[in-house]
Amino acid sequence: MAMQQLWKRIYRYKMVYLMLLPVLAYFIVFSIYPLCLGIANSFMKSKMIGDSEFIGIQNYTGVFNNPVYTQAFSNTLIVGVGTFAVQFLFGLILALSINEIRNKFGKTIIQSVTYLPYMLSWSIVGGLWIKILAPTGMLNGLLNLIIPMRSAVTFMAEPKYARTIMILTSAWKGAGYYAVLLLAAVVSIDQSIYEAAAIDGASRLNQIRSITIPNLVPTMKVIVVLGTTGLLRNFDQIYVMRNSVIDNKIRNLLYLIYNDGIQKFNTGTATAAATLVLIATFVISYIIRKVIKYDQSY
Amino acid sequence: MRKKNHQFKNAMSRSQRIINYIFLILVFITMFLPLWNVFVMSTSTALDAGSSGIKLWWKSFSMEGYEFIFKNMKIATPLKNSIIVSVSGTMAQVLLASLAGYVLVQNDIPFKNAITSFIMLTMMIPGDLTLISIYQLNKQLGFLNSYIGLIINGLVSGFCILLMRNYFLSVPYSLAESARIDGSSEFKIFYKIYLPLSGPGLATITFLEFVSKWNSVMIPATITTDSNYFTLPLVLRNLVAADAALSGAPLARDNAIMAAIVITTIPLLLIYVFAQRFLLSGMTLGATKE
Numbered sequence: 001m002a003m004q005q006l007w008k009r010i011y012r013y014k015m016v017y018l019m020l021l022p023v024l025a026y027f028i029v030f031s032i033y034p035l036c037l038g039i040a041n042s043f044m045k046s047k048m049i050g051d052s053e054f055i056g057i058q059n060y061t062g063v064f065n066n067p068v069y070t071q072a073f074s075n076t077l078i079v080g081v082g083t084f085a086v087q088f089l090f091g092l093i094l095a096l097s098i099n100e101i102r103n104k105f106g107k108t109i110i111q112s113v114t115y116l117p118y119m120l121s122w123s124i125v126g127g128l129w130i131k132i133l134a135p136t137g138m139l140n141g142l143l144n145l146i147i148p149m150r151s152a153v154t155f156m157a158e159p160k161y162a163r164t165i166m167i168l169t170s171a172w173k174g175a176g177y178y179a180v181l182l183l184a185a186v187v188s189i190d191q192s193i194y195e196a197a198a199i200d201g202a203s204r205l206n207q208i209r210s211i212t213i214p215n216l217v218p219t220m221k222v223i224v225v226l227g228t229t230g231l232l233r234n235f236d237q238i239y240v241m242r243n244s245v246i247d248n249k250i251r252n253l254l255y256l257i258y259n260d261g262i263q264k265f266n267t268g269t270a271t272a273a274a275t276l277v278l279i280a281t282f283v284i285s286y287i288i289r290k291v292i293k294y295d296q297s298y
Numbered sequence: 299m300r301k302k303n304h305q306f307k308n309a310m311s312r313s314q315r316i317i318n319y320i321f322l323i324l325v326f327i328t329m330f331l332p333l334w335n336v337f338v339m340s341t342s343t344a345l346d347a348g349s350s351g352i353k354l355w356w357k358s359f360s361m362e363g364y365e366f367i368f369k370n371m372k373i374a375t376p377l378k379n380s381i382i383v384s385v386s387g388t389m390a391q392v393l394l395a396s397l398a399g400y401v402l403v404q405n406d407i408p409f410k411n412a413i414t415s416f417i418m419l420t421m422m423i424p425g426d427l428t429l430i431s432i433y434q435l436n437k438q439l440g441f442l443n444s445y446i447g448l449i450i451n452g453l454v455s456g457f458c459i460l461l462m463r464n465y466f467l468s469v470p471y472s473l474a475e476s477a478r479i480d481g482s483s484e485f486k487i488f489y490k491i492y493l494p495l496s497g498p499g500l501a502t503i504t505f506l507e508f509v510s511k512w513n514s515v516m517i518p519a520t521i522t523t524d525s526n527y528f529t530l531p532l533v534l535r536n537l538v539a540a541d542a543a544l545s546g547a548p549l550a551r552d553n554a555i556m557a558a559i560v561i562t563t564i565p566l567l568l569i570y571v572f573a574q575r576f577l578l579s580g581m582t583l584g585a586t587k588e
């Protein structure tokens with residue numbers, strides 16, 4: 001009887017299910033299937049033609065024993081964590097600072113100009129910074145003004161600057177986004193708390209420290225979780241900004257996977273590495289969620 | 299009078315305000331000068347753009363960079379490709395995401411929770427990590443080097459579906475119920491009642507998706523090898539690929555590269571000017587916890 005009723009309900013919604021069909025089909029073919037195929041391929045020997053051959057976890061041990069991959073892993077972590085830290089701090093200071101502006105026009109201008117780079121492709125942002133950091137670029141021009149008679153530096157060809165450049169350009173691109181998120185949380189704080197604090201004689205800086213920042217904690221947690229999901233997955237920037245001189249310092253996992261799998265047809269190693277990155281992403285975000293008590297908060 | 303006094307107490311002291319303004323002016327300079335530099339270089343002669351200096355004002359105004367990029371680099375093709383792919387991809391996304399979002403607001407449709415969980419599961423599968431298999435899949439389907447391949451990868455996102463669901467939830471369910479009693483078909487309820495009442499939601503995902511599709515680098519880099527199907531970001535990347543700059547055999551002079559950057563940026567700027575409101579709200583929506 002219950003079964004019959006269920007069928008009846010399903011039948012009633014048949015047109016609605018039909019509306020879902022293309023989306024479900026898309027997800028199965030372009031999301032679930034590639035995931036399964038990738039995991040399956042990570043246990044197979046890479047072959048251009050012919051049947052695949054099962055080789056167990058050889059690809060995985062290959063990844064672990066490959067110094068290029070371990071180097072890429074540390075590059076990814078260093079640049080990723082550095083980028084997140086700078087973006088987060090810069091975004092927070094920016095949000096607090098913008099919130100103090102009373103002039104609406106000024107507020108809009110600074111918000112737009114800090115947010116704009118977030119919307120631009122890495123091809124654009126990477127391209128413009130490569131040119132600014134070139135020997136004839138704007139940075140060398142500015143430094144020449146301050147220190148006369150210095151010789152121009154090719155910043156993009158100096159391994160010692162490479163990671164810093166990646167971190168700072170990422171922060172330039174992304175901090176405005178975090179600032180927008182934080183600013184939205186700042187303006188939703190109950191103003192009467194500030195009024196009460198002002199009556200009690202708290203200075204503005206004290207108000208920021210003891211009212212604004214504690215009230216931003218939930219948004220900060222969201223940002224941390226968003227940041228950790230993307231931590232190991234920075235492809236575009238490195239794809240655009242890498243070059244052979246600084247590769248050792250910045251080449252990251254995703255770029256290496258792309259390079260190995262798509263350009264060198266080394267699918268076994270590449271899919272094994274991708275599966276490892278996937279697992280690592282889950283593990284890292286699980287740990288971070290536990291550490292910041294994300295799921296228990298509000 | 300009292301109000302003024304009160305406001306004063308609730309603001310920074312004069313010196314703090316000045317420090318704050320100086321900080322923001324510095325931020326403005328850091329954010330704006332690089333973009334301005336691009337524009338000035340793009341409209342300078344190749345000689346001026348390639349010479350050293352700060353290049354924040356024109357020594358000589360010239361459009362030769364744009365001429366070069368259209369005539370010699372044939373940027374019209376990638377420009378056309380980018381427009382085709384981004385516009386049709388965005389339209390498909392909006393349609394499919396709102397259809398799926400509509401399903402998720404039905405009150406007692408069987409398996410609603412299962413469907414919602416499934417969509418959330420797909421959001422957890424990072425597309426960039428299945429890249430190799432996506433390449434193989436597109437190869438099997440014959441989608442390499444084709445518009446359909448560029449459009450169909452990333453066609454629907456769980457994020458947009460859930461965003462549309464949230465907008466649809468604010469449409470009174472009784473409206474749909476009474477239309478149903480009057481004998482309206484589901485599809486009619488969807489496009490006569492739900493879509494018109496969810497304008498801001500539709501605008502939000504339209505703009506967000508257009509921006510993300512216009513900027514997409516990874517999928518085109520993976521599934522195209524034929525330059526007839528390159529999109530703008532890919533061509534731009536090849537132009538600035540740093541190896542060429544180091545070995546001294548660049549494809550194009552600096553002013554032409556900057557012109558390409560400007561051309562790629564303009565649609566995003568337009569979108570930003572028109573849709574700032576929606577974009578900002580969409581961004582914030584995406585970051586709130588379910």
